[in-house]
Amino acid sequence: MTPSPTEAAVPRSVRRCARRPAFVAALCAAVLAVTGLTAAAPPEQDVPGAAAALPYQDPSLPVPQRVEDLLGRMTLDDKLGQMTQVEKDALVPSSDLATYRIGSVLSGGDSTVSPNNAQTWADTYDSLQRTALTTPLGIPMIYGIDAVHGHNAVRGATLFPHNIGLGATRDPALVQRVGRAVAEEVAGTGIDWSFAPCLCVARNDRWGRTYESFGETPELPTAMTSFITGLQGGTLGGDPASVLATAKHYLGDGGTTGGVDQGDTRLSETELRAVHLPPFKEAIKRGVGSVMLSYSSWNGVRSHAHKYLVTDVLKGELGFTGFVVSDWAAVDQLDGQTGFTGAEIATAVEAGVDMVMVPHDYKRFLSLLRGEVTAGRIPQARIDDANRRILTKKFQLGLFERPLTDRAYTATVGSAAHRTLARQAVRASQVLLKNDGGVLPLPKTGRLFVAGKSADDIGNQSGGWTLGWQGRSGPVTEGTTVLQGIRAAVADPSRVTYDRYGNGIDGGYTAAVAVVGETPYAEMRGDRPDGMGLDQEDLQTLARLKASGVPVVVVLVSGRPLDIADRLPDWKALLAAWLPGTEGGGVADVLFGDHAPTGKLPMTWMRSASQQPINDGDGKSPLFPYGHGLTYGTDPDPDPDPDPDPTPAKACTATHKPVNSWPGGHQAEVTVKNTGTGPITGWTVDWDLGGATVTSLWNGTHTVANGRITVRGTGSGGTLAAGATTSFGYTANGPAGTPAPRCTPA
Ligand code: GLC
Numbered sequence: 001m002t003p004s005p006t007e008a009a010v011p012r013s014v015r016r017c018a019r020r021p022a023f024v025a026a027l028c029a030a031v032l033a034v035t036g037l038t039a040a041a042p043p044e045q046d047v048p049g050a051a052a053a054l055p056y057q058d059p060s061l062p063v064p065q066r067v068e069d070l071l072g073r074m075t076l077d078d079k080l081g082q083m084t085q086v087e088k089d090a091l092v093p094s095s096d097l098a099t100y101r102i103g104s105v106l107s108g109g110d111s112t113v114s115p116n117n118a119q120t121w122a123d124t125y126d127s128l129q130r131t132a133l134t135t136p137l138g139i140p141m142i143y144g145i146d147a148v149h150g151h152n153a154v155r156g157a158t159l160f161p162h163n164i165g166l167g168a169t170r171d172p173a174l175v176q177r178v179g180r181a182v183a184e185e186v187a188g189t190g191i192d193w194s195f196a197p198c199l200c201v202a203r204n205d206r207w208g209r210t211y212e213s214f215g216e217t218p219e220l221p222t223a224m225t226s227f228i229t230g231l232q233g234g235t236l237g238g239d240p241a242s243v244l245a246t247a248k249h250y251l252g253d254g255g256t257t258g259g260v261d262q263g264d265t266r267l268s269e270t271e272l273r274a275v276h277l278p279p280f281k282e283a284i285k286r287g288v289g290s291v292m293l294s295y296s297s298w299n300g301v302r303s304h305a306h307k308y309l310v311t312d313v314l315k316g317e318l319g320f321t322g323f324v325v326s327d328w329a330a331v332d333q334l335d336g337q338t339g340f341t342g343a344e345i346a347t348a349v350e351a352g353v354d355m356v357m358v359p360h361d362y363k364r365f366l367s368l369l370r371g372e373v374t375a376g377r378i379p380q381a382r383i384d385d386a387n388r389r390i391l392t393k394k395f396q397l398g399l400f401e402r403p404l405t406d407r408a409y410t411a412t413v414g415s416a417a418h419r420t421l422a423r424q425a426v427r428a429s430q431v432l433l434k435n436d437g438g439v440l441p442l443p444k445t446g447r448l449f450v451a452g453k454s455a456d457d458i459g460n461q462s463g464g465w466t467l468g469w470q471g472r473s474g475p476v477t478e479g480t481t482v483l484q485g486i487r488a489a490v491a492d493p494s495r496v497t498y499d500r501y502g503n504g505i506d507g508g509y510t511a512a513v514a515v516v517g518e519t520p521y522a523e524m525r526g527d528r529p530d531g532m533g534l535d536q537e538d539l540q541t542l543a544r545l546k547a548s549g550v551p552v553v554v555v556l557v558s559g560r561p562l563d564i565a566d567r568l569p570d571w572k573a574l575l576a577a578w579l580p581g582t583e584g585g586g587v588a589d590v591l592f593g594d595h596a597p598t599g600k601l602p603m604t605w606m607r608s609a610s611q612q613p614i615n616d617g618d619g620k621s622p623l624f625p626y627g628h629g630l631t632y633g634t635d636p637d638p639d640p641d642p643d644p645d646p647t648p649a650k651a652c653t654a655t656h657k658p659v660n661s662w663p664g665g666h667q668a669e670v671t672v673k674n675t676g677t678g679p680i681t682g683w684t685v686d687w688d689l690g691g692a693t694v695t696s697l698w699n700g701t702h703t704v705a706n707g708r709i710t711v712r713g714t715g716s717g718g719t720l721a722a723g724a725t726t727s728f729g730y731t732a733n734g735p736a737g738t739p740a741p742r743c744t745p746a
Helices: 012-018 022-035 063-073 076-082 118-132 163-169 172-187 219-223 226-232 269-275 278-285 307-317 342-351 362-374 380-397 407-412 416-429 458-462 482-489 536-547 585-591
Strands: 084-087 104-107 142-145 246-250 290-293 323-325 431-435 448-451 496-498 511-517 552-557 573-576 652-662 665-674 683-688 693-698 701-705 708-713 725-733 742-745
Touching: 063 380, 076 084, 076 362, 076 380, 084 362, 118 142, 118 407, 142 380, 163 172, 163 416, 172 226, 172 407, 172 416, 219 278, 246 278, 246 307, 307 323, 307 342, 323 380, 342 362, 342 380, 416 585, 448 482, 448 536, 482 496, 482 511, 482 585, 511 536, 536 552, 552 585, 573 585, 652 683, 652 742, 665 683, 693 701, 708 725
Parallel strands: 084 104, 104 142, 246 290, 290 323, 448 496, 448 511, 511 552, 552 573
Antiparallel strands: 431 573, 652 665, 665 725, 683 708, 683 742, 693 725, 701 708
């Protein structure tokens, strides 16, 4: 209810008294007077011109001053409540939000609203916020959610590629734009805070959260902290769509032994700092407002109990001034027993946790926390520090001035503009790993057969954290499947046949496109300690396609590299699509050449699962190295005047192209083109290494003698047609130099 203008001048807490029957009003006013809580509530959004009665309610004052003024008015219960984060569905009754002065609400992976749409989320948020504002000090709550590849809890939201795909783009500016779009959709539902981005450096692809990692080297997640700037804006709270970001999970979540989720990262401090810390350093430089701790341990000590890492390094050495939030019920794990204890709470808070994601039994939590403080096991100074950190972010976000949903952004949820951006991100994330005989791009006039369990499945192409914690197969939300993208791209959709299992294919098709890979999973259920290959359904589908003799193009929808080396010879092309999200049209854009593939591997691609962990520079020989990615062959030397001689002249060229370089090494790609007038059954390419040493080579076999390398290869199926190209790649120690490879046709 909006108070009248004259009422508006009166502090809301007093106004609230005034609205009650006289005797209650008198009692209420007396209570307020005695407790000194005659604090006016902050001016509501819908109360223009409401005067700020107290310093903390005055947005013209510096934030530190507002924080100190508010802190000085808070009771111990007010302060302990600010350190408490509760799952929305655990708040029963919702008035407990005010009764227990709870400062934060979250929606965990399976938390939802009904009906599930942006309006309902916004209404739910506003209702909870209004409850929070009824407290004597009217401190707004802050609401967090895992918007990790779009606002993925909301049906109809735009879902972007998961981080592994965004890492493949090598485009931090694009990732920043993605972050901004996510922020607009999150803000449109009222929610203030996303538990994103994961800055994990995934070192073992067996880890079920590999897809939440931008890449296996610290450089890629560091570069992609641009997502934070997208979410928060240049200044936190600088505009109504600014959303608090979270750098997670600190520290070393992607480095556990065996890739075990929530496992133990056994590294020296030097290695831990070199591999896992750089992204958090960059996140802090970008002003990230929160850091979430990792369930994992470092050399046997849980991150949530690690005072050195959290207080000394993160807050002290790196100067992090935001607040540290625990992971979901992570405090419960500290003593290895079910549930949480006062001792565990004290350990976590003393280590540096400022806000505890309880997330359910908040009454018991608050009681135990209060007990630890009154017993002196948690110093009051630690409580005040935690509150200063949390309140600073609430003030900076503008929550005191704009506590309710800005409905101007609600319409951005799933908007055409955001889907266009998502499709661009999908295109840029595609990594072309193999393209024999230039089978890609596909002709739009071809007769195509599409198969595979993930060809027509939004759920599979979106992966985990999609309309539910673990995600699931099926039509889970609005979007475009890969198959729909293919049909929209071709000249005549009736020439595209689809059968999930490949049944009905014959030799008359131009090509078969098999969209296969993994079904959705998330943390705790995505680890692959054993095999990392394709499942039986995919293998049977691929066998049917192979038997037809039709060229097979494989599109791999997966959250990580898979063990497919032994299957690769049967495939003319392989495109890593990762987990593209709702805009499957971006995959078709690349398949048909509307956009040439530009993606580069963010993870080294194993030759075998037995190689895990396998990472750039570790000396192992991968199937495809970190950074590998082909594009469509621009004709290196177009032959405008084809030789009129009817005798099929045998000729070929080899074009060397540096792809990547680093101190002491480089990677390059060599494109072999049949420039003759007839097919060749093979080729040899040789050049002087100039002192470099080849460490790995793919799509060819090589020998080295007297400082010169010789690579032998064929086209797919044993021949290279006239005018066709194929390519091989290699990594080497030493300078790339300017090799002049010589091609000799077989
Ligand atoms: C989960 C995840 C974390 C997420 C949090 C809230 O357990 O580890 O990434 O942000 O809980 O859903």
